[in-house]
Amino acid sequence: MPLINVVLTLIVVGVILWLINTYIPMQGTIKKILNIVVVIAVILWLLYGFGVISNSGGVHMPVVK
Secondary structure, eight states: OOHHHHHHHHHHHHHHHHHHHHHSOOOHHHHHHHHHHHHHHHHHHHHHHTTSBOTTSOBOOOOOO
């Protein structure tokens, strides 16, 4: 996964989340839940993208020799 794609995606997701938080009126608890869900989704996407988590659900640990 090229680094430029990661940076651009993070910027786009951040701007969209900021626009939603700024211009769409909603309760504070709903905003917190939305922010948490988006942050967790982005973290999981990054972990999948960099190969820390595989599609089978296993976590790859480095081999110590």
